[in-house]
Amino acid sequence: xxxxxxxxxxxxxxWGKWGRNFVEYGIHxxxxxxxxxGIEWTxxxxxxxxxxxxxxxxxxxxxxxxxxxxxxxxARVATSYAACASGAxxxxxxxxxxxxxxxxxxxxxxxxxxxxxxLAPNSGERWDDPDWLRFRLMGATxxxxxxxxxxxxxxxxxxxxxxxxxxxxxxxxxxLTNEYARYRxxxxxxxxxxxxxxxxxxxxxxxxxxxxxxxxxxxxSMEFARKHTxxxxxxxxxxxxxxxxxxxxIEMPNMSTDSAYSVAVPDLPFRDSIxxxxxxEAGIGPEDMSLAEVxxxxxxxxxxxxxxxxxxxxxxxxxxxxxxxxxxxxRVPVNxxxxxxxxxxxxxxxxxxxxxxxxxxxxxxxGERQVxxxxxxxxxxxxxxxxxxxxxxTK
Amino acid sequence: MSQAKTRVPAIEGWWSADGxxxxxxxxxxxxxxxxxxxxxxxxxxxxxxSGTKFDEVPLSRTGTIWSFTEHYYKPPEPYIAPDPFEPxxxxxxxxxxEKMVVLGQVAKGVDMSELKAGMNVExxxxxxxxxxxxxxLIWKWKPLAD
Ligand SMILES: [Zn+2]
Numbered sequence: 340x341x342x343x344x345x346x347x348x349x350x351x352x353x354w355g356k357w358g359r360n361f362v363e364y365g366i367h368x369x370x371x372x373x374x375x376x377g378i379e380w381t382x383x384x385x386x387x388x389x390x391x392x393x394x395x396x397x398x399x400x401x402x403x404x405x406x407x408x409x410x411x412x413x414a415r416v417a418t419s420y421a422a423c424a425s426g427a428x429x430x431x432x433x434x435x436x437x438x439x440x441x442x443x444x445x446x447x448x449x450x451x452x453x454x455x456x457x458l459a460p461n462s463g464e465r466w467d468d469p470d471w472l473r474f475r476l477m478g479a480t481x482x483x484x485x486x487x488x489x490x491x492x493x494x495x496x497x498x499x500x501x502x503x504x505x506x507x508x509x510x511x512x513x514x515l516t517n518e519y520a521r522y523r524x525x526x527x528x529x530x531x532x533x534x535x536x537x538x539x540x541x542x543x544x545x546x547x548x549x550x551x552x553x554x555x556x557x558x559x560s561m562e563f564a565r566k567h568t569x570x571x572x573x574x575x576x577x578x579x580x581x582x583x584x585x586x587x588x589i590e591m592p593n594m595s596t597d598s599a600y601s602v603a604v605p606d607l608p609f610r611d612s613i614x615x616x617x618x619x620e621a622g623i624g625p626e627d628m629s630l631a632e633v634x635x636x637x638x639x640x641x642x643x644x645x646x647x648x649x650x651x652x653x654x655x656x657x658x659x660x661x662x663x664x665x666x667x668x669x670r671v672p673v674n675x676x677x678x679x680x681x682x683x684x685x686x687x688x689x690x691x692x693x694x695x696x697x698x699x700x701x702x703x704x705x706g707e708r709q710v711x712x713x714x715x716x717x718x719x720x721x722x723x724x725x726x727x728x729x730x731x732x733t734k
Numbered sequence: 735m736s737q738a739k740t741r742v743p744a745i746e747g748w749w750s751a752d753g754x755x756x757x758x759x760x761x762x763x764x765x766x767x768x769x770x771x772x773x774x775x776x777x778x779x780x781x782x783x784s785g786t787k788f789d790e791v792p793l794s795r796t797g798t799i800w801s802f803t804e805h806y807y808k809p810p811e812p813y814i815a816p817d818p819f820e821p822x823x824x825x826x827x828x829x830x831x832e833k834m835v836v837l838g839q840v841a842k843g844v845d846m847s848e849l850k851a852g853m854n855v856e857x858x859x860x861x862x863x864x865x866x867x868x869x870x871l872i873w874k875w876k877p878l879a880d
Contacts, residue, residue: 460812466745471812476744476862476872477824477839478805478813486803487826494801494851539804539846584781585768589800589826589835598769599833602780 342620344437345564345571346732347444347557348376349695354521354552354682358452361394364553365401365450366408368688372446372555377567380409383557384442387433388418389425389449389687392461401687402429405448415442423634424579424722425449426554426690427730431577433558443563449687450553470592470723477594482546482637484591486538489639493540496654498642500540502661504531506638507545507680509666514677516707519692521550522681531638545638550683554691556698572701574694575715576620576731582609591723613727614648614719621731625649628671629713630700632693634720635678645673648719648729667708675700675708690728693718697732744862744870748772750792756859757795758836758873761788769793769832793836795857796878797827800835804846814863825875827855841876854878 350371352364373380386409388402397404402418415436419428426449433445465471473479492498508528514520526544534544564571582590583605585597590609607615618624625648633644642656650671651659659665665673676682676696679689697716699705713734720728743749749758761773765785768778771793778785802825808815823840840849841858855875862872 460810462811464812472745473837474809475812475814477837478809478815478822479824479837480805480809483803483805483824483837487801487824490803491801491851536806538806541803584779585834587833587835589837594837595771596835597779600769600831601763601767602782 342438343561343573343575344434344558345561345573346694346698347378347559347564347567347571348372348374349698350375350555351519351692351695352450352553353519354550354685356521357551359551361391361398361450361452361551361553362404362408364452364551365405365448365555368450368553368555369405369409369446369448372557376557378444378557381412383412383414383444383446385415385433385436385445387429387445387447388416389429389447389691390418390420391451391687392420393454394452401449421579421726421728422722422724423684423686424690424720424726424728425687427577427720427728428579428726430556430558430574430691430694430730431579434574434577437558437560444557444559446555446557447691448553448555449691451685451687452551453549453685469594473592473594479594480538481591482538482541484589485546485637485640486541487589488643489540489637492639492642496657498639498657500532501528502642502657503540503545503638504528505660506635506641507531509660510635510674510678510680513667513675513708514681517677517681520677520681521683541637541639547636547679548683550685552682552685552688552692554688554695556691556694570734572698573733574730575623575733576617576729578613578617578620578727578729580612580616580727581725583612590725609725609727610643610647610721613721613729614717616727617717617729617731618649621733623715623731627715628717630672630675630697630710630716632674632676632678632696632716632718635674635680636684638680641673641678644719648717667710672710675705675710690718690720690730693720694730694732701732701734739864739867739869741869741871744872749859749873751859755795756857756873758793758857760791760793760832762791763788769834771834771836794829794831797829797836797855799849799851799853799855800826800828801851802826802840802846802849816863823849825849825855827875839872839874841874844877848877
């Protein structure tokens with residue numbers, strides 16, 4: 340297959356809340372990934388950073404910041420920003436360099452350190468910035484959007500608060516032994532349902548926190564990989580698609596959608612189109628997936644993703660969950676890492692961390708949470724302002 | 735003695751109450767007739783249309799609820815929350831004519847338990863926040879009696 344690149348190495352810094360310099364988390368992840376790949380930093384041709392917007396200039400030029408911290412080596416460098424999808428965009432930049440034959444080995448890294456509480460917009464009055472206006476004009480927080488999707492499921496499919504709580508319960512058990520997870524505590528359904536209501540129907544324990552963390556992957560050409568290892572895990576697809584006009588599902592941070600008045604809605608809504616593009620590129624489908632890592636910004640949103648990535652038909656996600664199909668040991672475990680429920684979100688690192696997790700499972704190195712016999716997995720994620728992110732990793 | 739405060743829009747040019755009932759102001763591409771809210775004034779977002787001319791148009795002042803949620807925690811700035819904080823409800827409403835969804839808070843006094851997807855609502859103007867001199871108005875969605 341001409342479009343494959345090898346995942347030569349993966350590495351992460353544990354997720355947590357320490358408020359230390361993001362460079363520390365990123366370099367820890369880089370060193371782990373380089374060691375895992377069995378190569379030196381000076382072997383890296385291209386350093387692809389995923390940007391953090393909360394750490395001033397060093398964050399804006401993350402690729403160069405990490406390259407300098409590792410020691411200027413003359414490697415080429417780039418930095419990507421696509422909000423929560425930044426990591427996927429960074430991996431895609433690296434993949435393109437490799438597939439174009441411009442480099443053999445690339446290091447992709449993202450790390451963040453985060454403030455307490457809700458993610459708030461940057462300060463200052465910005466009357467032309469939808470991310471500022473949604474807070475100012477109606478108090479539409481991130482949980483607002485997650486809650487609208489959750490309530491929509493309840494109205495359309497009769498989903499219950501207990502269904503949403505069960506997602507959290509499942510993920511909390513998955514992440515229990517994950518040394519990189521920030522929260523390692525098994526929640527009961529009752530505990531989740533007794534946590535304070537934040538944005539009805541979503542409760543505190545069902546909404547993803549913000550975290551510090553760092554993740555890195557070493558990608559290489561298949562030819563380079565064959566010289567360094569046997570049977571490397573491969574990246575078969577990276578989808579970074581944007582929506583198609585008109586996109587009529589309300590998306591963060593917008594206060595409105597496109598209009599379908601003069602142009603019919605596309606066959607696939609945006610979130611479905613993200614995974615569809617990845618499947619098309621990889622030449623395999625949802626039935627071939629052994630596991631998935633999806634962006635559970637809320638417990639209820641994980642259920643939407645089951646449908647968006649084609650694991651089941653619309654309205655069937657609750658049945659899949661309740662039948663244990665998405666629990667480790669089930670047909671297609673979802674978020675065996677514990678997901679955002681156990682990690683919290685470290686924006687530029689998260690899409691890279693998803694790929695680290697799939698890689699460990701495909702290599703049989705995931706320890707107690709191992710999905711047995713895993714041969715292919717998919718990640719799904721979405722960044723503000725129309726950034727799709729889906730990666731398919733195969734054996 | 736309390737003096738009546740001046741009622742001013744929380745943001746200029748996003749709605750009008752001219753001619754009686756309040757309605758949002760959108761823009762419509764002169765070429766492909768696509769609607770936009772907030773108003774688009776530079777480039778038509780329809781990828782098959784290269785329109786750059788837009789007419790300001792009133793949008794439907796009624797629609798149906800797509801989804802809704804009530805908030806129990808004070809959001810961060812720049813939201814200006816009353817002290818003490820009061821929970822508020824937000825609805826996503828599909829405008830039937832324009833086939834687009836517009837968010838807005840739900841009118842005061844409406845209990846979230848009264849809401850359902852598909853319910854008909856209309857646009858009203860209410861106070862979003864106030865200071866010593868002014869009341870700042872914003873659009874909100876209010877259920878229509880059947
Ligand atoms: Zn047009």
